[in-house]
Amino acid sequence: MPMYQQLAQDLKNRITQGVWQAGDKLPSLRQTVADSGLSLMTVLNAYQLLESQGVILALAKSGYIVAPQPEAFRYPETQRQIYFSDKVDINEFVFNVLQASKQAGIVPFGSAFPDPSLFPQQALARSLVKVTRQMSPSFAADNLPPGNAGLRKAISQRYAKLGMSVAPDEILITSGAMEALNLSLAALAQAGDWVVIESPAFYGAMQAIERLKLRAIAVATDPREGIDLNALAEVLKTYPVKACWLMSLHQNPLGCSLSDQKKQAVYQLLCEHNVSLIEDDVYQELYVGSSAPRPIKALDTQGCVLHCGSFSKSLIAGYRVGWVAAGRHAPQLQRLQLMSTLSTSAPMQLAIADFIQSPQYERHLKRLRHTLADRKFAMYQLLRAHLPESVSVNFEPGGYFLWLALPAHMDATQIYHSALERGISIAPGNLFSNQAEFRHFMRINASYDCSPELVRAVKALAQILEHSPN
Ligand SMILES: Cc1ncc(COP(=O)(O)O)c(C=O)c1O
Known part of the structure; x- marks a missing residue:
């Protein structure tokens, strides 16, 4: 096995053992070079391999950190492997949700586009x-x-x-x-x-x-x-x-x-x-x-x-x-x-x-990728800090969406309406299926900077979820 793969495997084992846990900073490249006696290129290759596997994240401010661990993600228990739809009927709902999300000043957690200030x-x-x-x-x-x-x-x-x-x-x-x-x-x-x-x-x-x-x-x-x-x-x-x-x-x-x-x-x-x-x-x-x-x-x-x-x-x-x-x-x-x-x-x-x-x-793309990676992780941490523990957050590296599973009795479309009244949009799970099996799921856009306004919106969303009827 090439040296960089061996080093990547060693680091992965230590992460599995809990030496470093989700969100922990890994030793810097320079530190690992000093500790291992390997070349900078070998260490860099090992870190990049782990990054491409989603095991670690490279963040602008903190360097390399351990990526969020897979949460016990509640997939709909009722979900079948295959659904047939003779008639797809979703356009009206999508139209209404997208129209509502256009309100001026809304916090756009439901948007499908990245923060336009990044363009x-x-x-x-x-x-x-x-x-x-x-x-x-x-x-x-x-x-x-x-x-x-x-x-x-x-x-x-x-x-x-x-x-x-x-x-x-x-x-x-x-x-x-x-x-x-x-x-x-x-x-x-x-x-x-x-x-x-x-x-x-x-x-x-x-x-x-x-x-x-x-x-x-x-x-x-x-x-x-x-x-x-x-x-x-x-x-x-x-x-x-x-x-x-x-x-x-x-x-x-x-x-x-x-x-x-x-x-x-x-x-x-x-x-x-x-x-x-x-x-x-x-x-x-x-x-x-x-x-x-x-x-x-x-x-x-x-x-x-x-x-x-x-x-x-x-x-x-x-x-x-x-x-x-x-x-x-x-x-x-x-x-x-x-x-x-x-x-x-x-x-x-x-x-x-x-x-x-x-x-x-190319310069723009590089900057964009780094910013989105930073913001997605920051948003993940913010959600984890404020949302009830009964909500699971699926973190996948890349892009800017987070997929949330709410407790099965909750209706994300109702949460969407309550959030809208407080100036926040979300994308409820029913947008993504012709059936109702994603009723208690929602998608969150994580491309925005964690400003005080965004933090307030996450706290408001947490309150809505906590007070959602049983
Ligand atoms: C998965 C996916 N495909 C296609 C599109 C449409 O892209 P465009 O804006 O280029 O038409 C979107 C936009 O939200 C999307 O999320």
Whole structure:
């Protein structure tokens, strides 16, 4: 075993023995070099390995600390492995929750977007001014589907950084990932067809299924391990599934990522049954550790993975620019886009292309990842300090969501209404399922700075939970 792996294993053993516990600071790199006699590079590699495994966290202020230990997470006892929905009916509820969360001054624990103050808005505004000044008279036509050539090339170069070969021709620029996902679904399935989703799943998946009048098969998804492979295999064997929509990295709302082994198993299963995958990967850039995790798309030799990405979570939300690397489905998606929205706004495409090709982008991403990692841990600690012990908090490294399990008798939708009256939004579990099995769960956005106002909001939420009727 290489030295760095041995050191990582030793450190892990000591953490298991309780030498260092959740939240404890580990010895600094320099201290470990002195203690072990190993080189700085070996020690750094060991720490980075543990970080990528979610065992430790690198925080700007405290250095390396032991990550929160898995809590005895109460998954719904009543949850079945597979749910069938002939009719998905969630849009009205999602609409009402999202409208209510738009109130001015609300504490946005229910928001799906990161704190907008983390976006480089001024630098992007400069890119926008620059590109609009330089736009050729034919800019509208130049940026029709599949979208701006420079932006597609820049995106394919980012895939190359992950060791993936995705040709610019395979990429379609869209109005956010939402359009990418909707076009992908429309290309693969027609009214009445079965589509596999996760349970719980991002509500946008269910809204798209509802709009296209598809039928959903929701497969149980573990808050740590991701989708249940046996249940997925059973469904694929038994039903004429047309597409599978899932998130392999930083799943919304759970926050978990699939192991490389599981990604491989999911891909193989889908290939065996000739089912295309819509891989929703909008949080791909928000990883922790030094190396970027690769999506299932990286395994795709058949062109059957439609990989949907976005700049809304990692660069700027309001510009509405996303993409899909659609494999062999790319030509069909281009035609569908031409028939629906025609194209993504040309100035926005050009501005993003300009920004992401500059060194500013990588600098911004690095800062963003560090800030989100710090804030997520701070929020975890804050929740743990104030919420009743009967509430479990699922902490997964990366992204900015925390998934909370309340005692089974509680109704998170009622908590949502009570919190709203006190100026706080949360995302209740019912947003993420067509059934009621996540009624006592909620998702919290942990991307905001722990200001006094935020601390007050957590205390208010704790009071609401404590006084929630039995
Ligand atoms: C999992 C997931 N997919 C897709 C989207 C939509 O992304 P965009 O804003 O780029 O349309 C979101 C936004 O909340 C999301 O959380």
